[in-house]
Amino acid sequence: xxxxxxxxxxxxxxxxxxxxxxxxxxxxxxxxxxxxxxxxxxxxxxxxxxxxxxxxxxxxxxxxxxxxxxxxxxxxxxxxxxxxxxxxxxxxxxxxxxxxxxxxxxxxxxxxxxxxxxxxxxxxxxxxxxxxxxxxxxxxxxxxxxxxxxxxxxxxxxxxxxxxxxxxxxxxxxxxxxxxxxxxxxxxxxxxxxxxxxxxxxxxxxxxxxxxxxxxxxxxxxxxxxxxxxxxxxxxxxxxxxxxxxxxxxxxxxxxxxxxxxxxxxxxxxxxxxxxxxxxxxxxxxxxxxxxxxxxxxxxxxxxxxxxxxxxxxxxxx
Amino acid sequence: xxxxxxxxxxxxxxxxxxxxxxxxxxxxxxxxxxxxxxxxxxxxxxxxxxxxxxxxxxxxxxxxxxxxxxxxxxxxxxxxxxxxxxxxxxxxxxxxxxxxxxxxxxxxxxxxxxxxxxxxxxxxxxxxxxxxxxxxxxxxxxxxxxxxxxxxxxxxxxxxxxxxxxxxxxxxxxxxxxxxxxxxxxxxxxxxxxxxxxxxxxxxxxxxxxxxxxxxxxxxxxxxxxxxxxxxxxxxxxxxxxxxxxxxxxxxxxxxxxxxxxxxxxxxxxxxxxxxxxxxxxxxxxxxxxxxxxxxxxxxxxxxxxxxxxxxxxxxxxxxxxxxxxxxxxxxxxxxxxxxx
Ligand code: SF4
Ligand code: SF4
Ligand code: SF4
Ligand code: SF4
Numbered sequence: 250x251x252x253x254x255x256x257x258x259x260x261x262x263x264x265x266x267x268x269x270x271x272x273x274x275x276x277x278x279x280x281x282x283x284x285x286x287x288x289x290x291x292x293x294x295x296x297x298x299x300x301x302x303x304x305x306x307x308x309x310x311x312x313x314x315x316x317x318x319x320x321x322x323x324x325x326x327x328x329x330x331x332x333x334x335x336x337x338x339x340x341x342x343x344x345x346x347x348x349x350x351x352x353x354x355x356x357x358x359x360x361x362x363x364x365x366x367x368x369x370x371x372x373x374x375x376x377x378x379x380x381x382x383x384x385x386x387x388x389x390x391x392x393x394x395x396x397x398x399x400x401x402x403x404x405x406x407x408x409x410x411x412x413x414x415x416x417x418x419x420x421x422x423x424x425x426x427x428x429x430x431x432x433x434x435x436x437x438x439x440x441x442x443x444x445x446x447x448x449x450x451x452x453x454x455x456x457x458x459x460x461x462x463x464x465x466x467x468x469x470x471x472x473x474x475x476x477x478x479x480x481x482x483x484x485x486x487x488x489x490x491x492x493x494x495x496x497x498x499x500x501x502x503x504x505x506x507x508x509x510x511x512x513x514x515x516x517x518x519x520x521x522x523x524x525x526x527x528x529x530x531x532x533x534x535x536x537x538x539x540x541x542x543x544x545x546x547x548x549x550x551x552x553x554x555x556x557x558x559x560x561x562x563x564x565x566x567x
Numbered sequence: 568x569x570x571x572x573x574x575x576x577x578x579x580x581x582x583x584x585x586x587x588x589x590x591x592x593x594x595x596x597x598x599x600x601x602x603x604x605x606x607x608x609x610x611x612x613x614x615x616x617x618x619x620x621x622x623x624x625x626x627x628x629x630x631x632x633x634x635x636x637x638x639x640x641x642x643x644x645x646x647x648x649x650x651x652x653x654x655x656x657x658x659x660x661x662x663x664x665x666x667x668x669x670x671x672x673x674x675x676x677x678x679x680x681x682x683x684x685x686x687x688x689x690x691x692x693x694x695x696x697x698x699x700x701x702x703x704x705x706x707x708x709x710x711x712x713x714x715x716x717x718x719x720x721x722x723x724x725x726x727x728x729x730x731x732x733x734x735x736x737x738x739x740x741x742x743x744x745x746x747x748x749x750x751x752x753x754x755x756x757x758x759x760x761x762x763x764x765x766x767x768x769x770x771x772x773x774x775x776x777x778x779x780x781x782x783x784x785x786x787x788x789x790x791x792x793x794x795x796x797x798x799x800x801x802x803x804x805x806x807x808x809x810x811x812x813x814x815x816x817x818x819x820x821x822x823x824x825x826x827x828x829x830x831x832x833x834x835x836x837x838x839x840x841x842x843x844x845x846x847x848x849x850x851x852x853x854x855x856x857x858x859x860x861x862x863x864x865x866x867x868x869x870x871x872x873x874x875x876x877x878x879x880x881x882x883x884x885x886x887x888x889x890x891x892x893x894x895x896x897x898x899x900x901x902x903x904x905x906x907x908x
Contacts, residue, residue: 283888283890284890284893285703285888290796290890293792364597372613372614374699374702457600460628460830461804461806461832462800462801463798463801463886466886479837488816490628519886522884523598523619524596
């Protein structure tokens with residue numbers, strides 16, 4: 250039974266070593282320990298003896314599918330549930346060749362949201378953390394506290410319906426049970442507010458936007474050759490951040506471009522240095538796609554993406 | 568050295584807002600940045616460092632340079648130079664140093680930037696020493712430090728219920744006019760000294776030899792892999808107090824518009840894309856190399872200073888935890904190889 254993170258780490262290193270040694274792949278993309286407490290960082294392994302750098306923990310928060318496009322070599326990737334769903338969509342969109350990819354799936358128990366933690370610590374600096382028996386013990390100057398793990402997980406992990414990889418060649422560790430169904434209560438709550446209120450909430454959030462495009466860059470599905478936000482002839486959206494409206498417009502179009510493709514991994518939201526709530530928008534769109542087309546992105550290779558398939562209505566195909 | 572009771576702070580800030588535009592750390596949803604405050608109670612001095620550096624006060628994310636209106640026979644131009652007197656209150660010593668570095672860019676033999684320089688001339692800097700430097704700060708390796716005074720007009724040292732105020736320039740003195748603060752007594756001075764000694768910056772980078780390595784490393788294979796996890800966003804450059812690249816565009820409608828300058832980043836492909844479609848920095852490798860080279864080599868070549876103050880923001884804000892300290896260490900660890908080899 251592989252439940253402990255250390256066991257998964259070990260199995261991961263062994264599998265990577267074996268794949269590289271047998272020349273089944275040239276590259277393994279995974280995580281190694283990061284430079285901040287609780288943080289893991291994407292890493293690229295090419296030599297069997299480097300496989301020991303790989304690690305697994307509650308800070309493997311990046312969606313590694315973002316690294317898979319346009320790579321000529323055969324490679325392996327460590328995939329959580331959400332990463333695997335993005336991979337499914339990327340394969341369907343002809344961005345990744347299935348035969349070039351070895352997917353090492355890892356059932357995911359959720360990742361720790363360091364922003365939630367920092368709010369709990371009221372801005373005090375986290376210096377060390379240890380996770381044991383569902384508790385996160387944190388240390389810092391003038392702090393020593395312990396929090397239940399569940400309290401610290403990303404919201405996207407708390408609503409995640411697919412913690413187990415949907416597509417994989419190898420699976421490390423035991424499948425984990427999915428959490429209770431996602432009712433999109435947050436989206437319904439947002440929708441129930443008067444339009445002016447919704448607008449002012451989004452405007453307030455986006456007023457902090459510095460247009461760093463970390464959200465776009467972190468998203469595995471945001472891969473347009475030329476993003477509409479970068480286009481200057483015609484210029485669709487103001488390049489400056491003087492106008493909050495333009496920030497909101499950028500985000501709204503980004504989200505619409507992800508209709509039926511967004512897997513609600515939360516990578517964009519996490520990447521935003523300004524802590525802007527992007528998930529309210531992405532989730533609204535994910536829920537709408539489910540309601541309108543009965544489609545959930547990244548579940549099966551065979552199901553056609555809703556915007557590529559003929560639309561079914563009561564009267565038949567359109 | 569003067570002494571300021573904490574309960575006097577509000578009144579002082581309120582007074583300053585009468586005569587100056589005061590920019591101070593403001594906490595919005597856990598995100599601290601320098602915002603113009605109307606009253607002293609809007610600001611928080613209980614913070615490690617701001618998310619976005621105070622460079623945005625002198626060099627805003629976006630600013631109008633001038634606005635225009637074209638009539639049949641003539642063009643009407645209105646320049647937008649911001650001449651308001653400003654105070655940046657409670658900034659960290661590393662950020663004060665960043666202004667000295669930015670000065671090189673905006674005021675040199677070839678260019679005088681009136682937009683930045685006018686603001687700069689009219690801005691007084693009130694620093695706040697760092698009693699508890701976070702683990703990501705490595706300012707002492709870059710010529711600054713938690714209580715460095717370089718570039719500041721005043722420095723506040725928090726000794727619990729009071730601040731010891733170091734008056735560093737005449738402009739700083741002016742901010743205190745009418746305040747009649749007592750001189751810091753022996754006890755307060757000792758307390759300040761103790762606070763300074765207790766503020767250890769634990770993180771370091773080695774700059775020695777870095778520049779000469781970079782001098783011959785443009786073609787080094789290390790660039791092939793070092794950028795690999797980088798996503799090519801601008802979280803690092805936009806939150807860096809020394810990064811200063813910008814883009815200028817016209818935002819016009821009909822026959823009137825404004826010329827706008829906005830931050831831009833060497834990490835974006837668009838930054839170097841030519842009109843012809845050619846891009847001299849076609850991939851993330853070249854762009855990442857540029858970012859490192861600019862900070863640790865080109866800036867040294869041009870201005871004899873490193874374009875980093877060790878604030879750690881790029882480390883904290885990078886979505887993939889690409890740590891500049893590790894990048895420096897890796898470059899330092901590589902064998903020197905000549906460009907021509
Ligand atoms: S839009 Fe955000 S949540 Fe959706 S797939 Fe992209 S990164 Fe993930
Ligand atoms: S990551 Fe955040 S700050 Fe950056 S462009 Fe996206 S929403 Fe704006
Ligand atoms: S490079 Fe990083 S550490 Fe250095 S000044 Fe810029 S943000 Fe701060
Ligand atoms: S913040 Fe990180 S991912 Fe973004 S450009 Fe900088 S180094 Fe790359």
